[in-house]
Amino acid sequence: MSNCELIQESLIDYINRRLKQSENSNIAVHLSECKKCRTEAAFLIMIQRKCSVKTNDVPLEIQNSAFTKVPGNESSYRRKNYLDPVFDSFQLIGQTLRFVKQII
DSSP states (O other), X not given: OOXXXXXXXXXXXXXXXXXXXXXXXXXXXXXXHOHHHHHHHHHHHHHHHHHOOOGGGSOHHHHHHHHHTSTTOOTTOOHHHHHHHHHHHHHHXXXXXXXXXXXX
């Protein structure tokens, strides 16, 4: 596995600040030197921003009442708790797209 592939597998965690300081530093150095990985990181950040939903536009009483209507959910359940896996799925999508590019 190439260094770029290793970096790209860690980009989601890097963007979401889930890595150790040493790993963050290694990725930052690599991104400063590698246009391909920088482009991939920029793409993932753009997707993450496009998928972010601002819940502060919805009144709190409506947010809470919406969750009480769903069976088995508590009103304290929040967007952040269930969207983390969605952002992680971007990593799988990125890997799939890179695989398809290799085949084509």
